[in-house]
Amino acid sequence: MITEKNFSKDWIFNICNLLRKGKNKADPELTEKVIIALFLLESIKNTGLKFIFKGGTALLLLLNKIHRFSIDIDILVERDINNSLLIKMFRDLVNGSNIFYEFEELDRISTKIIKKTHFKFYYKSILDGRNKYILLDIVFDANPFIELIEKEISCDLLDIDGEIIKVSVPSIEGILADKLTAFAPNTTGIPYGVNKELEIIKQLFDISILFNDVKNLNVVSETFKNVAIQELGYR
Structure with a gap:
C-alpha cells in the first residue's frame, strides 16, 4: 500500500532530487500530483470496481524508468456499469480518505455510440495549501486489448509498505x-x-x-x- 510518507514535503523534495537531470530537478507540484494520482488509482482499486487502467500514467507502472510525468487517471469499465454505483463508490472513497475531501462529476456523455464521464477528486496540496484536483477519465465500453497484465502500483516515486495493490493494464x-x-x-x-x-x-x-x-x-x-x-x- 502507498504509505503516509509519500504525502510529506520531505518525500516530495527528495524524489525531485533523485529525478534530477543535470541542474534541473523534477517539479515539486507535478511530483506531488503524480503521487496523488497513483494514490487515487489504488483507492479506486480498493473499492472493488473492475476496470482496465490505460493512458499515459499507466506507463509509470509498465516501464522500468520514468520518462515523463502524467497526472490523469484513465480507466475503461464495462458498458453496463451503472453511473450511480460509481458515484456511491467514489463518495465512500472520499469519506474514508485522508487525502481527498471532495469529488465532482463533469461532462457526462451517454449515447448509443459512446458513454464516458469525467470526475475531479480534490485534495489540499502539502506544498502550498491550495486546493487542487486529479482528473479521472472513464470510458464505458468493451475491452479492445489482446493482452492484459496485472501490474503492481509501484514505481520509483512511491514508498510502499505491506501488500502491493495490482491493477489490470494493457x-x-x-x-x-x-x-x-x-x-x-x-x-x-x-x-x-x-x-x-x-x-x-x-x-x-x-x-x-x-x-x-x-x-x-x-x-x-x-x-x-x-x-x-x-x-x-x-x-
Missing part, C-alpha cells in the same frame, strides 16, 4: 497500439487545429519510448485494429 504492445490511433486526425485520432498540439506531442513521445520495449508487433497490429474500430464507432 501490455506495452497494447498501450502502443492505443496511442498509435491518435495519429489519424480525420478518423480515429486527434484533430489538427483545435489547440491539442501538446497532446499530440505527448503521444508521439510515449510512442517513441514504448517502441524500445515492444516484443510482439503482431499484438500491436491486432490491438490497433480493435482500438481503431472502437474509436471509429465514436465518431
Whole structure:
C-alpha cells in the first residue's frame, strides 16, 4: 500500500532530487500530483470496481524508468456499469480518505455510440495549501486489448509498505497500439487545429519510448485494429 510518507514535503523534495537531470530537478507540484494520482488509482482499486487502467500514467507502472510525468487517471469499465454505483463508490472513497475531501462529476456523455464521464477528486496540496484536483477519465465500453497484465502500483516515486495493490493494464504492445490511433486526425485520432498540439506531442513521445520495449508487433497490429474500430464507432 502507498504509505503516509509519500504525502510529506520531505518525500516530495527528495524524489525531485533523485529525478534530477543535470541542474534541473523534477517539479515539486507535478511530483506531488503524480503521487496523488497513483494514490487515487489504488483507492479506486480498493473499492472493488473492475476496470482496465490505460493512458499515459499507466506507463509509470509498465516501464522500468520514468520518462515523463502524467497526472490523469484513465480507466475503461464495462458498458453496463451503472453511473450511480460509481458515484456511491467514489463518495465512500472520499469519506474514508485522508487525502481527498471532495469529488465532482463533469461532462457526462451517454449515447448509443459512446458513454464516458469525467470526475475531479480534490485534495489540499502539502506544498502550498491550495486546493487542487486529479482528473479521472472513464470510458464505458468493451475491452479492445489482446493482452492484459496485472501490474503492481509501484514505481520509483512511491514508498510502499505491506501488500502491493495490482491493477489490470494493457501490455506495452497494447498501450502502443492505443496511442498509435491518435495519429489519424480525420478518423480515429486527434484533430489538427483545435489547440491539442501538446497532446499530440505527448503521444508521439510515449510512442517513441514504448517502441524500445515492444516484443510482439503482431499484438500491436491486432490491438490497433480493435482500438481503431472502437474509436471509429465514436465518431
